[in-house]
Amino acid sequence: MARTVTTNRKIINTAAAWTIGLLIFFPILWTILTSFKSEATAIADPPVFLFFDWSLENYRVVLERSDYGRFLLNSVIIAGGSIILGIIVAVPAAWSMAFVPGKYTKDILLWMLSTKMLPAVGVLYPIYLIFIKMGLLDSRIGLTVILMLINLPIIVWMLYTYFREIPGEILEAARMDGATLREEIVYVLTPMAVPGIASTLLLNFILAWNEAFWTLNLTAAKAAPLTAFIASYSSPEGLFYAKLSAASTMAIAPILILGWFSQKQLVRGLTFGAVK
Amino acid sequence: MATHQSRSAARLMMAPAVVLLLGWMLVPLSMTLYFSFKKYLPLRGGDLGWVGLENYTRFVTSSAFWPSVQATLVIVGAVLVITIVLGILLAMLLDQPMWGQGIVRILVIAPFFVMPTVSALVWKNMFMDPVNGLFAHLWQFFGLAPIEWLSQASMTSIIMIVSWQWLPFATLILLTAIQSLDGEQMEAAEMDGAPALSKFFHLVLPHMARAITIVVLIQMIFLLSIFAEIFVTTQGSFGTRTLTYLIYQRVLESQNVGLGSAGGIFAVILANIIAIFLMRIVGKNLDA
Numbered sequence: 001m002a003r004t005v006t007t008n009r010k011i012i013n014t015a016a017a018w019t020i021g022l023l024i025f026f027p028i029l030w031t032i033l034t035s036f037k038s039e040a041t042a043i044a045d046p047p048v049f050l051f052f053d054w055s056l057e058n059y060r061v062v063l064e065r066s067d068y069g070r071f072l073l074n075s076v077i078i079a080g081g082s083i084i085l086g087i088i089v090a091v092p093a094a095w096s097m098a099f100v101p102g103k104y105t106k107d108i109l110l111w112m113l114s115t116k117m118l119p120a121v122g123v124l125y126p127i128y129l130i131f132i133k134m135g136l137l138d139s140r141i142g143l144t145v146i147l148m149l150i151n152l153p154i155i156v157w158m159l160y161t162y163f164r165e166i167p168g169e170i171l172e173a174a175r176m177d178g179a180t181l182r183e184e185i186v187y188v189l190t191p192m193a194v195p196g197i198a199s200t201l202l203l204n205f206i207l208a209w210n211e212a213f214w215t216l217n218l219t220a221a222k223a224a225p226l227t228a229f230i231a232s233y234s235s236p237e238g239l240f241y242a243k244l245s246a247a248s249t250m251a252i253a254p255i256l257i258l259g260w261f262s263q264k265q266l267v268r269g270l271t272f273g274a275v276k
Numbered sequence: 277m278a279t280h281q282s283r284s285a286a287r288l289m290m291a292p293a294v295v296l297l298l299g300w301m302l303v304p305l306s307m308t309l310y311f312s313f314k315k316y317l318p319l320r321g322g323d324l325g326w327v328g329l330e331n332y333t334r335f336v337t338s339s340a341f342w343p344s345v346q347a348t349l350v351i352v353g354a355v356l357v358i359t360i361v362l363g364i365l366l367a368m369l370l371d372q373p374m375w376g377q378g379i380v381r382i383l384v385i386a387p388f389f390v391m392p393t394v395s396a397l398v399w400k401n402m403f404m405d406p407v408n409g410l411f412a413h414l415w416q417f418f419g420l421a422p423i424e425w426l427s428q429a430s431m432t433s434i435i436m437i438v439s440w441q442w443l444p445f446a447t448l449i450l451l452t453a454i455q456s457l458d459g460e461q462m463e464a465a466e467m468d469g470a471p472a473l474s475k476f477f478h479l480v481l482p483h484m485a486r487a488i489t490i491v492v493l494i495q496m497i498f499l500l501s502i503f504a505e506i507f508v509t510t511q512g513s514f515g516t517r518t519l520t521y522l523i524y525q526r527v528l529e530s531q532n533v534g535l536g537s538a539g540g541i542f543a544v545i546l547a548n549i550i551a552i553f554l555m556r557i558v559g560k561n562l563d564a
Contacts (some may be wrong), residue, residue, distance in 0.1 A: 014374040024443065028386055030410070031398050041542065043408040046417070089296060092289035100286035106562055108294065110555050115301045115524035117551035119501045121523045122540035123304035125311065125533050130304070149300040156293055181285060210391040217528065227504070230393040234400075234508035241402055244404035248394045259389035262380050266445075267452045270494060275449055275487050276560045 013163075028252070028272075035059070035245035042241040053091050058246035065198055068247065075225035075251075077140050078215070079208035082147035083201050086155045091197070094159035095189065099171060109160065113272060116153040122211045131218060138220045146218065147208045155204055161273040162196025174177070199265035202258060226251040305544070312537035318529045331538035335526075344522040345514060352499045357491055358439040362489070363446030364484070368476075370447070371454045381451075387511055390503035399437045399510045400426060421461035430514035437505055442498075446491050453487035454480065486557070493554040500547060519543055 022029075034042050036054045062068050097105045127146065128137070135143030166189065174188045212227045219228050230251055233244045259266075267275055308473050315324040335341060370381060387395065403409050404425035412422035425433045457480065467473050501520050506512055512521045521542060527536030 006372040008374055010375070015374065016377065017369050017372075017374050018546060020369070021380040024440070025383040025386050027395070027398055027403065027440070029388065030402060032392075033526040034402065045408075045413060047410060047413055052425065065310040073523035089292045093293035094287035096289040100282050102283065102286070106559065108290070109562065110559050112293070112297055112559065114551055115297045117497050117547050117554070118301060118305070119520065119540075119547045121501060121503070121520045121527075122544040122547075123308055124524065124540070125527045125536060126307035128528070129307070131432050146294065146514075149296060152293060152297060152300075162326045166558060181282070210389070213501070214392075216504060216507060217524075227393045230397060230502065231508050233397055234393075241408065244397060244401060248398060252394055254391050255389045255391070256386060259385070263381070263448065266385075266388075267449055270331060270445065270450060271490050272558050274490050274558050275452055 002129070009037075010231070013239055015173070016151050020160070022121070028256075031245045032249050033245075034242055035249045037245075039240065043100040058242045060249070062243055062246045066247070068229070071226050071229040074140060074208070074219075074223055075227075078143050078147060078223070078225050079205050081144040082208045083149060083155070083204045085144065086152050086204060087159075087197065087201060090159055090200075091193075094156050095239075098158075098160050098163035098166075108271060109157065112153045112156055116150070118224045120150070124217060127214075127269060128218070137218060137223045138222045143215060143218055143223055143225075146214050147211055150211070150214070151204045151207055154207070155200055155271075157272045158200040158203070158265070159193075159196060160271045161268060162200070163193060168191050184189060196230040199262065200237055200269070202262045202270040203265045206255055206259055206262065283396060290395045308540045308544075310537075311533050312541050314534050316533040316537075317531060318533060331534045332541075335535055335561045340517065340522055343515065343519050344519045347431070347457070347501065350431060351438065351502070351516075351518060352496060354431075355427040355438045355442060355499055356495060358435070359442045359446040359495065360488060360491065362439075362443055363450050364481075364488075366443070366447045367450035367454050368436055370451050384447055385444045387440050388442075388448075390441070392441065392502075395441055396437055396505045396508045399433070399440070426510050427514050430510050430516045432507070434516050435511065437509070438499065438502060441505075442495055443493060443551070445495070446504055449487055449491050450484060453484045457483050462470060490554075493557070496550050499549060500543070500550075505555045507535065519546075529552070 009062060033049065035058055036056070037048070037052050038055065039050050041052045059101070097109060114115060131139075131142055133136040134142075170192075174184050179188065190268045209225075210227065213230075215225050216231060219225070230248060232245075233240065233247065302547065313328060315327045315437055316322070318322065366384065370384070374380070400407075401409070402449075403411050406412055406422045406424040409422075411426070413424065415422045423429055461479065463477070465479055470478075502518070503520055503524065506516055506521050507516065510516045512518075512525060517525070519539070520543065523536050523539040525536075526532050526539060
């Protein structure tokens with residue numbers, strides 16, 4: 001029996017929700033709009049909303065002048081690399097914890113989660129020092145490994161909660177039919193685990209893409225991803241709103257789109273399965 | 277069901293993740309602990325020997341320490357209150373029947389996916405700039421003098437930016453919790469003629485208690501270490517220097533590693549106190 005609502009009530013709900021929704025979204029909308037303006041229109045008083053000469057000029061300038069491509073490539077490589085490494089390490093671990101739980105499985109899981117709580121600033125200098133000593137400062141590989149490590153607990157947890165939903169009987173049946181451990185993983189488990197792995201990859205790609213402590217502190221010119229590139233706009237240059245907007249729009253657009261697909265996984269991933 | 281053989285295989289499969297995380301935790305943390313007992317100035321003489329607890333006492337007694345603790349608590353507290361209160365209201369609204377619910381949800385969640393440096397810079401330049409920002413235009417429209425947000429109302433500004441980033445998270449989690457509320461129970465309450473307010477306090481709020489606790493704890497962990505939002509806006513000036521930012525400045529800007537490391541240990545202890553509570557809740561859920 002569904003709750004019955006009057007049409008009037010529904011109209012009020014709709015109006016209220018849309019108003020608030022648009023208000024919350026407005027800074028993003030404004031950034032996107034500004035990215036199509038000229039610099040003069042961008043700071044026009046009173047502000048211009050929709051009726052201006054739409055132009056792709058800012059995108060052209062940003063793409064041409066600032067090595068935008070390299071920053072973008074760094075973001076893709078670092079975020080992508082970190083989740084691939086993370087998955088390679090996490091799948092076996094999550095698999096064994098979900099299907100062959102031992103006495104200490106729960107403690108290990110919670111301990112892994114606790115490493116996620118370690119404040120980055122508390123280990124900033126040691127990591128910085130290790131990076132200098134190993135020649136990893138401002139390198140993609142170094143940052144990839146760091147991002148893999150900070151997201152590894154979430155990856156393991158998410159995979160664990162997904163794997164636990166796979167019925168164990170299926171694995172037993174495969175085992176009875178004489179499947180080896182390897183066959184069991186490749187032919188039985190993997191196909192069933194693909195959706196869970198995909199959502200895990202998606203959410204952690206977003207987290208890695210937006211990470212802004214290590215990416216700001218461990219990179220300079222060579223390995224800097226988009227977070228650091230955007231931060232370089234922080235010097236007072238009020239005349240570059242339109243270009244800042246174009247650069248920002250390009251940095252957040254792919255993630256906004258991916259993010260909208262991952263709403264459900266977001267809840268599970270970021271509450272470590274405690275809210276579903 | 278597990279044989280001896282599969283148990284050892286399981287251990288082997290867990291090993292890489294466990295070893296990596298163990299190394300990630302122990303190596304840098306013990307280095308920080310080690311540095312915290314030393315006078316260590318990489319650019320001014322390097323390792324100048326053991327100093328016992330001097331770094332700790334100096335860090336705590338420095339004039340910057342208590343203001344930074346205060347700034348941290350104010351930001352974390354204010355953002356928590358704003359995101360939880362607005363998050364509950366917004367989640368309840370989004371739970372109502374309406375047209376275009378999916379789209380509204382997307383609009384509300386979007387800020388969470390914006391990278392911190394982008395949201396901080398967009399707010400700083402396009403909204404809070406005292407000359408060209410939208411707020412300045414809005415204030416002028418009403419005949420008011422524009423505010424220099426990031427200097428005159430620096431804390432309010434940071435709190436606004438960070439709340440904007442985290443409101444979607446709170447809303448989404450709380451909405452998920454509300455949606456699992458038993459519809460029949462609500463109906464029974466409605467049929468009994470329970471007033472909306474009492475329905476909220478006796479039914480909705482208790483049902484959401486656990487989700488709220490989780491949101492508070494998870495946000496605390498992330499909020500205690502906000503960095504980019506301050507880095508690209510005030511750089512810690514105008515009273516916005518949080519504990520995290522203070523430690524960052526000690527370590528990387530003034531390269532006083534010993535002092536910064538002592539601060540780092542404080543931050544680790546603080547985070548662990550919160551983490552213990554979060555672990556308890558998550559752990560309980562694991563048994564269920």
